[in-house]
Amino acid sequence: MRLSFKKKILILFIGIIIIISLSFFQGRVKNFSYLMFSPLQKILWQGGDSFSDFWEGVSGGRGFKKENEELEKRYQELLEEAVILRELKEENKVLREALNIGLQKEFKLTLADLISRDVPGDSILINKGLDDGLMVGMPVITEQKVLLGRISEVYKDFSRLTLISDPESSFPVEVQEEGVTGIIKGIGNLQISLEKVPRDKEVKEGDIVITSSLGKIFPRELLVGRIEKVHKSDVESFQKAEISPFLNIEELESVFIITDF
Amino acid sequence: MKKILLSVFLLFFLVLIQTSFLVHFDISGVNLNLVLIAVVLVNFFERPWRKRGLVVAAIGGFYLDLFSDFRIGVSVLTLFILALLIKRILRSLKEENILYFIPLFILIFILYGFLLILFGSIAGLTLPSALCFNKLKVLELAYNLAGGTFGFYLVKLCLKVLRR
Numbered sequence: 001m002r003l004s005f006k007k008k009i010l011i012l013f014i015g016i017i018i019i020i021s022l023s024f025f026q027g028r029v030k031n032f033s034y035l036m037f038s039p040l041q042k043i044l045w046q047g048g049d050s051f052s053d054f055w056e057g058v059s060g061g062r063g064f065k066k067e068n069e070e071l072e073k074r075y076q077e078l079l080e081e082a083v084i085l086r087e088l089k090e091e092n093k094v095l096r097e098a099l100n101i102g103l104q105k106e107f108k109l110t111l112a113d114l115i116s117r118d119v120p121g122d123s124i125l126i127n128k129g130l131d132d133g134l135m136v137g138m139p140v141i142t143e144q145k146v147l148l149g150r151i152s153e154v155y156k157d158f159s160r161l162t163l164i165s166d167p168e169s170s171f172p173v174e175v176q177e178e179g180v181t182g183i184i185k186g187i188g189n190l191q192i193s194l195e196k197v198p199r200d201k202e203v204k205e206g207d208i209v210i211t212s213s214l215g216k217i218f219p220r221e222l223l224v225g226r227i228e229k230v231h232k233s234d235v236e237s238f239q240k241a242e243i244s245p246f247l248n249i250e251e252l253e254s255v256f257i258i259t260d261f
Numbered sequence: 262m263k264k265i266l267l268s269v270f271l272l273f274f275l276v277l278i279q280t281s282f283l284v285h286f287d288i289s290g291v292n293l294n295l296v297l298i299a300v301v302l303v304n305f306f307e308r309p310w311r312k313r314g315l316v317v318a319a320i321g322g323f324y325l326d327l328f329s330d331f332r333i334g335v336s337v338l339t340l341f342i343l344a345l346l347i348k349r350i351l352r353s354l355k356e357e358n359i360l361y362f363i364p365l366f367i368l369i370f371i372l373y374g375f376l377l378i379l380f381g382s383i384a385g386l387t388l389p390s391a392l393c394f395n396k397l398k399v400l401e402l403a404y405n406l407a408g409g410t411f412g413f414y415l416v417k418l419c420l421k422v423l424r425r
Contacts, residue, residue, distance in 0.1 A: 015319065023333040033327055037277065044281035052285035116280035118329040119292045120377075120401075125280075125328075153330055160330050165290070189397040190290030250285045 031129070031155035034115065038127060038158070041115045045253070052250060107219065108260035110134065114252055115158070122166040122188060123149075126255065129157045139218045139258045146246040147211055147222040148255055161255070163247065164224070165190045172214040173224055175207045184209065184224055184243070192225060194241040201239075203230055209243060219261040268303070268317045275299055276324040291401040293408045296321040300340050301369055302412050304347040306357060306420065318344035331377075332384040339376040343369050359413060366409045370402050 022029050112128040128134055140148045140161050149169065152162035162169065169186040173194070182197040197203055204227065211222040225243040232239040275295040283293055300321045304314035322337035329336070347369065354361050 019323075019334045019337055026333045029333065030327060041277060041281040044277055045284070048282035048285035051282075055286075116277075116328060117284040117292070119279050119284075119294055120374075121329055122290075123330050162330075187397070188290075189401070190287070191397065250287070 027155055031157055034125065034155065034158045038115050041125075042113065042127075045114060045116065049250070049253065106261075107256075107258045109256045110259055111254055111256055112159075113254050114249070117249065118160075122163040122186065122190065123152065124161045124163065124249065126159050126161055126257075127157070128257065129155045129159050131156055133259055134159050134257055135259075139222070139261070140255050141222055141258060142247075142252065142255060144246075145221075145223055147218060147224055148247050148249075150217075151257065159257075163190065163249075165192050165245065165247070171217045172212045173209050174212040175203050175227070176210050177207050178203055181212060181214065182209075182241075190245065190247065190249070192243050192245050194227065194243050195238065197239045197241065199232065199237055199239050203227060203239070203241060205229060219258065264313060265316055265320075268313075269320055272296060272299060272317065272321045272324055276321075276328055280328050288404055289397060289400060291397060291404050294405055295408070296325050297340070297370070297373060298405060298409045298412050300344060301347065301366055301409060302416050304344045305351065305362060305365065305413075306416055309348045309351045314348065315341060315344050331381065335377065335380045335384050338380055339373060342376060343372060346372070357417070359410070362413050363406065363410070366406055367402065370405060374398070 110128055110132055112126040112132075115125040115127055117124050126140075134151055134154050136151055136154055138151045140150065142148060147164060149161050149163040149166070151159050153160035163186070164171070164184060165186040165188060167186050167188050170183055172181060173184045174181045175194075175197075178201065180197055180201040180203055182194045182203075184192050185195050186192055194203075194209060207227045209224040209227065211218040211220060211224060213220040223246050225245040225247075227241045228244045229242040230239060231241065279293065279295040283295070286292075300314075300318045303317045307314045318340040319337050322335075322340035323333070325331070325336035325340075326333045347365065350365060
């Protein structure tokens with residue numbers, strides 16, 4: 001069946017009208033499609049998670065011997081640390097009870113499941129939305145108080161979480177051990193960097209980066225990442241650092257949204 | 262019509278796999294864009310005067326917009342223009358050769374990033390992270406090119422079997 005030029009133009013015109021109309025109601029259109037397909041996406045997310053664990057186990061098989069020796073050595077070191085940590089844990093437990101500061105007591109939280117990740121993009125769809133009291137700007141964390149990002153779009157039953165690795169994302173932090181402040185900037189594809197650290201301040205590899213209360217974007221002391229490499233130059237007044245972020249969405253199935261802090 | 266309906270389902274399946282399953286198989290945070298690969302492959306193997314590839318590009322773009330924070334229409338327009346470009350380039354090529362496919366894929370991948378930035382900013386969006394050019398972009402291109410090359414041989418094999 002060959003279409004005449006006029007019919008082709010008409011079809012193209014109808015197509016453009018449909019796209020523009022859908023674009024005006026995109027909140028509803030997107031919410032409806034997520035509602036329809038999120039059960040299937042959830043199954044695929046969980047399937048991918050299990051399969052990637054299995055695949056890592058299979059593909060890592062060749063290096064087992066060497067890895068085993070290294071682990072044996074590390075085990076000895078960790079045993080020593082474990083003794084110290086056990087004592088600290090007991091102490092911490094007592095203190096937490098005394099101060100009444102569990103995660104849920106620290107913040108008002110809502111639990112949500114991950115549905116999908118945008119490709120391309122550093123954002124994730126979660127299964128809680130406007131009806132659950134979510135709003136744009138709310139911080140999202142993991143069970144271990146690792147900062148993931150902020151809610152950037154809210155639909156009726158779903159929301160989109162923009163990760164801290166998004167290039168549009170930047171927020172103040174401090175280096176835990178040194179008390180030095182800086183800015184975390186997203187560089188895309190789940191990667192972040194530490195910037196605006198004064199040159200005269202000392203930061204080193206392995207230091208933990210946490211959120212600071214400056215700017216009031218995120219609550220204080222949420223875990224962000226670990227310093228991998230420090231870049232210091234005599235001609236620049238600030239130093240930079242490569243960060244290994246704690247956010248690991250591959251292993252995640254659910255997250256906490258801080259609705260009040 | 263049957264082929265278009267088949268692509269509607271196939272692309273839908275691909276976008277779900279891309280956003281929910283393949284997320285767990287990223288390399289340094291970089292993921293495969295199965296829809297882009299499929300659109301390039303369909304248009305590469307289709308005769309340049311046929312129009313089915315354009316419809317596939319629009320459908321693929323619609324799914325990408327639906328399952329991302331883009332405004333609906335941004336990816337539709339991007340992929341549609343890229344499909345037109347592939348068809349234009351292929352008019353001067355006589356065979357389905359991997360030596361043509363690789364440079365074409367690289368060109369389309371780079372233009373895909375540029376056009377998304379352009380149309381995204383016109384639509385008033387903040388720039389999607391994966392569109393910013395840094396060293397990870399090269400890794401992303403390499404990963405997607407590997408996926409595209411695999412797809413190229415897979416389609417060639419299927420066509421060979423079907424033509425027998």
